[in-house]
Amino acid sequence: MISLYLPGQSWLHRCPVRLKLLCLAIASLLIFPISDPRLLGIVLIVVVGLYGSLGPQGLRQLKALKPLVSLVVIIFLLHIVAGSWLEGVTAVLRLVVMVLLANLVSITTRMDDMMEAVMPLFAPLRLLGMSPRKPALAVTLVLRFAPVLLSVYSSLREAYQARSGRRTSWRLMAPFLLQSLAMSENVAEALSARGGADGLRQDKA
Amino acid sequence: MAFWTRQNKDTKSKEAAIAADFDASDKPYAVLQNVSLELEGRPVLQDISLSLQEARVGIVGLNGSGKSSLVRLFNGLRMPTGGEVRMFGVSTEALREELPRYVGFVFQNPDHQAIFPTVEEEIAFGLTQLGVARAEARTQALAFLDRHHCGHLAEKPFADLSEGQKQLICLLAVLVMKPKLLILDEPMSSLDGLATRRIGRKLAKLDQKILMISHDLDLLRNFDRVLWVDEGKIRMDSVPGDVLPAYEADLEQRAERDPEGLQP
Structure with missing residues (x-):
């Protein structure tokens, strides 16, 4: 946590x-x-x-x-x-x-209060054609997925230990990175399934 | 009905038409015409034509048969490389960005779906996606959680929930957007028997139309219709009483014929 x-x-x-x-x-x-x-x-x-x-x-x-x-x-x-x-x-x-x-x-x-408070600081991004929601969402994702990544790493370590007897190894880094990348694709898909980082366009509601 | 025959560029009337038309439940919500899909040059789905209108449709098939790609055509996560997919009468090409409004999608692994650190934020996200202001979204999210007897989870970190609670919250996070169709891609595969039954009961009570992929065939026995997807095609499409025994018999036969899984 x-x-x-x-x-x-x-x-x-x-x-x-x-x-x-x-x-x-x-x-x-x-x-x-x-x-x-x-x-x-x-x-x-x-x-x-x-x-x-x-x-x-x-x-x-x-x-x-x-x-x-x-x-x-x-x-x-x-x-x-x-x-x-x-x-x-x-x-x-x-x-x-x-x-x-x-x-x-x-x-x-609370995380979202904090985001809302700092969001105006990202407003200049609009000039570059980027939504100010994106950096806020990125911070949220980091907080959300840090514990998930830790548990991915610990299951890799368990799998390694179960067959090698040793606790950990630098070799786990490669599979850890690959798993993290694969997971990020899944998360991106889930995000688009709910309307993507910019939200559903409001003029259409 | 004019709506069905011509592509409507004006979104407002498209929305109205979708709402009116879809609520007349005899209309098919999804129509696939000669749909094929290639991913990285590999054919995944081949020449599928079907139309879905039943309240509960199940999908069975082996891993890699194309089930997951098929359901992703319905919410715009995948676009067909051949043929056309029409949702609520409109081509998914035209409706792509608005599809999340109408089609809710629950993924296999709740840890890949939840985006926010706490439960209430996760629920409120769907509302802000629909344009509800932050503070109002929070109030509505808390009320929504209460209505679903999950008020006590509101402030909890998502990571601390049990697997069953996680999947329930993922389901609620989608339902709060009031989709017309709910697609579930093996939603129970990480759950124990108790959580599976709980979520199953919850699903049974929903007004939404449901399209669910499942390896647990018992979950599909009361459905209206089951599609069996095999090697990118619809191998069988009928009531569960016909499809499920045929599918199980095929599994038995294949395991018997090729115990090591050496044949493709």
Whole structure:
């Protein structure tokens, strides 16, 4: 499951998407220049508090940081080697705060609301003769099919392991790519069966 | 009726004619005249002529016999390379872009059909395709899910559903567009016995005309008509009581004659 959205009715869920995105942008601009680790620490506490305001399941969403752990360690080690551990703390805190804030918007905003909010940004594409719906649809498809592709990969791995005894191999990449391409054809067909990426023309309804 | 005899360029009246004509249920919804289809130079369908008007039509045949290509002619996913396919009286060449409005299509693998991360978005998509605004589409989608006792699934990620729920949502995502004809390409092949029965009951209650490919012959026993497709041709076309036993006997005979599948 990759779709980050956390179903709920919290105040952040009810907050308009554009306002959330605007606040996120402003907060990022304000936080980025802060170089005092104490101040960043306070910001971090506030951000964690925001997660807390979503309830216990909100706090559980702090797990979004997990994939960052190795990156954080590397950044920190590099700073220690360079003899500037305090700067390391600042860099790590800044990164964590920014990621948590962005993630907070992701987990409290439905995909289609987000798409609708950013769709006007794609409006200039119309000048090039492209529908602004297409990039939005592309993002949606990525979110939808990431878990499907993961399960395709894991069944390939199981099939490989069942006959080789080994867990995984670079050799799985070729069949994985081929299966993904074949699947994308099926999905394209299903999309056209419901009227295609541009929708059914309205002047005819 | 003038509509049947001349190609109508004016879409508005074409739509009206389709609605009026098709609802008179004795009219065939699909007419194929000497249709053939080649894919990458390989003949897939050869000289098929038929006309369909029954409420429930089943299609049987081996893998690679051309069944899937045949049903794709009805919703414009494939265009015939010879002959003509007329849906609701209009050539699919002329109606191609509007066909999804009238013909719903449910695919074999629900994971290849669902486009959106959550159930409600998947249902609402069909409505926005028809021109309903986003917010209104969501309200309608939720009401539609409720009517079909799936309200509790609305916010769920599609990936988290059971196979039966996935296929049910795919079916609803098509039904919400109110098609006149529903085509199903082996819709039960990934489902267990319980989910198959549930979806089967749901299908039986629909007002839509149904055209269904199935390897599970039991699902077709109550149908009005069954087509047996074999090597790109219609080998038999009659009531299920005639076609299904003949098809099963042929399968038995072929397995007996060629147990290893060495002959083409």
